[in-house]
Amino acid sequence: RPLSAVPAASSEPPAPLAADRLATPCERADVPVARPPAFPHTVFVGHNNCDTDSVMAAIGAAALYNGHPARCNQAVNAETRYLLDRFGEPVPPPANDPRFVGKNWGLVDTAELAQVPAGVVLGRLVAVVDHHGLGADSVSTAHPVHIDMRPWGSCATIVAYKFWEASEPLPRKVAPLLMAAILSDTLNLRSPTTTPADRYAAKHLAKVSGMNATEVQDLVRGMFRAKSDVSGLTPAQVISLDYKEYAMGAHRVGWGTAETVSPRQYVDQAPALNDALRAHRRRRGLDAIFFSAVDVLRMRSLLLVPSPAEQ
């Protein structure tokens, strides 16, 4: 590669990552297939406050590596439960299940130290599969481990690719779970984080699952409806469903969010939610707190502003 062929330097930001090139299977029959390492007796688990992607990626990685899936120590959310019920998959045990003591660990969907569920022993970490990148507060280990991070729309997409790269048959039972996780994390392939890899994986997983486009969209409606159902929850529980705290300069800010097909319910109970937000802000000593409801059908958001501090 002569250097004269290097294109002129430019000052634009890093190129958009990864327009994945696709090929037909076995285009190169002379290429050896190098299977992935096995991680037996290894428990795969996602982040605290587990969501569909973290649970399904754990189930997928456990299937690929002959390990065991776990969930975070909280209950799975209504969307995840709907999907597990729908496809006859049991809810994985929590990371702090006593039967996992002494096992090796694989992290999926996170590499952030603060997001690792209790029960995980980092000294026995053997693998990380994540789509969030390497922050300053990532896990670090004294021994080398397998780490695979790709800036794609969901961790489930990476797990699906790992099956294909290894020429490992992807179990028909696992395919719809990974597909649903991709559609969940990318808001039905419409979020700005969606990559060609996510589209490719979702399409092929639907094929392996034996689902046509109509059946997939029926599933998405079911997922979104399940996720939207906050009836029976207190306002304090609603704002905690998907909640994170951030340092913004000198300020500490809390942000809860909900994805919904019925944003009206949040407008209707705005006074009670605002009360809960103010109480939470006081209890956590925050400078500001917000709650947004994302209308996943119309792709717009409602933002609650509990007091002048947030304006």
Place this chain on the structure above:
Amino acid sequence: RPLSAVPAASSEPPAPLAADRLATPCERADVPVARPPAFPHTVFVGHNNCDTDSVMAAIGAAALYNGHPARCNQAVNAETRYLLDRFGEPVPPPANDPRFVGKNWGLVDTAELAQVPAGVVLGRLVAVVDHHGLGADSVSTAHPVHIDMRPWGSCATIVAYKFWEASEPLPRKVAPLLMAAILSDTLNLRSPTTTPADRYAAKHLAKVSGMNATEVQDLVRGMFRAKSDVSGLTPAQVISLDYKEYAMGAHRVGWGTAETVSPRQYVDQAPALNDALRAHRRRRGLDAIFFSAVDVLRMRSLLLVPSPAEQ
């Protein structure tokens, strides 16, 4: 996977990583091939004080991703130069070459901040391929990047696997360079860091290179002889060829090493080397300094002890 099938917990350390299972090519014709992302206009470079693995992994990654190879800003060592000459590959330009300004960057064979050559812009990092694991002083980025770390014997092995996983044809020109890097980093597949993946990759790369076992061993002898030739270097240059500093508890320790087929030369010049080590220890304010010469044919080491402090 019912939990009753989880084997009893054990307290042994993490299982030895990755006995790689091998398969014949295209065993599963129904598996889609998902090609890797392209990283055009990206420069791939290894660590400071570049060795054969870091230079060849950069050349391999650049070939895989349609980018450009670079070396660290120091001169390549005699072994690397021997190999590049032998296979008609030009020495890659240094990372701080002005023609690389404004490009994106991929790191190979390191993820350690202190090991990143000048010229690399971490804000434009798009990929890391490494076999050293995730230390506390690793690079971190605000944006997600592609990271692939595997605890194998050489970074070149990972690059070779990435070709195969993507069903990308591995160029015949690149194969012997990656093979030589594996044999260099694993001391001809005899170091304790050697994994089944390294053996598999070296064997298949020899095949792609059209080299038989005798030709491979001739190459290894040539590499080791080139690496051993320190004639014409000052003692200060000899101890700096492959030198690192470590914090051991409250002590700061320097360690230089050389791999050689003629350990006798180090015994013969031990007084001059010890003088150079003591001078280096003073200059760097270290508590202790060592120099080891690894006899790569007999697989044993000589250790220089320049003063009572090291005993």
